[in-house]
Amino acid sequence: MENILVIDDDEKILELVQEVLKNEHYIVETRSYVDNTNIGEFEGFDLILLDIMLPFLDGYEILERIKNIITCPVIFLSAKSSEGAKVKGLMSGADDYITKPFSIRELVARVKVALRRNLKNGSNGILINGLVFNQDSNSIKLDNGEILLTKNEFRICKILVQNSGKIFSKDELYEYLYDLDANAQLRTITEFIYSIRKKFKTLGLDPIKTIWGIGYKWDIK
Numbered sequence: 474m475e476n477i478l479v480i481d482d483d484e485k486i487l488e489l490v491q492e493v494l495k496n497e498h499y500i501v502e503t504r505s506y507v508d509n510t511n512i513g514e515f516e517g518f519d520l521i522l523l524d525i526m527l528p529f530l531d532g533y534e535i536l537e538r539i540k541n542i543i544t545c546p547v548i549f550l551s552a553k554s555s556e557g558a559k560v561k562g563l564m565s566g567a568d569d570y571i572t573k574p575f576s577i578r579e580l581v582a583r584v585k586v587a588l589r590r591n592l593k594n595g596s597n598g599i600l601i602n603g604l605v606f607n608q609d610s611n612s613i614k615l616d617n618g619e620i621l622l623t624k625n626e627f628r629i630c631k632i633l634v635q636n637s638g639k640i641f642s643k644d645e646l647y648e649y650l651y652d653l654d655a656n657a658q659l660r661t662i663t664e665f666i667y668s669i670r671k672k673f674k675t676l677g678l679d680p681i682k683t684i685w686g687i688g689y690k691w692d693i694k
Contacts (some may be wrong), residue, residue: 481524539636642688
């Protein structure tokens with residue numbers, strides 16, 4: 474059963490879309506705004522329906538921050554119906570663009586097409602810098618093998634690879650993995666890094682470099 478996230482500041486639209494998609498036997502989560510693009514909050518969905526005109530962060534800003542990390546399709550919902558608006562939405566990385574007001578049949582049809590197309594292409598596999606990340610198995614495929622990781626190890630690798638060369642401190646990686654109220658200790662980041670290195674060394678690789686006193690970065694030559 475597919476899991477769909479709907480983000481719209483119009484409560485009536487949220488209620489309508491949720492009811493319609495639940496009747497189609499989808500699991501639906503709704504939000505009326507996004508004020509912080511913690512990637513963990515966007516992972517685990519098979520499709521995201523995203524309004525453009527939102528408070529705090531608009532749809533374009535949200536998509537720009539998450540499109541290279543998430544693996545699911547994103548469909549824009551918008552009252553802007555001009556050709557220019559649609560082109561801008563699609564060129565910004567959205568998989569489809571639905572204008573408001575929309576018919577129930579159109580919404581359901583576009584959702585089903587997006588999910589079917591994504592399933593055909595391999596919904597949880599994404600290519601980043603020559604590595605294939607598979608979220609179903611928390612694995613990374615390379616030319617000479619495959620690395621199986623825990624969920625948090627997988628997420629650390631994903632953010633480091635996506636920002637190859639950028640240095641992340643322990644605090645930044647901790648905030649990426651955990652909520653503010655989490656009880657995990659900061660030293661768990663060091664433990665995750667150690668475990669990741671150990672697994673990659675089985676293929677003769679050492680992709681995570683320690684920048685002493687600062688943090689870690691991904692560096693495979």
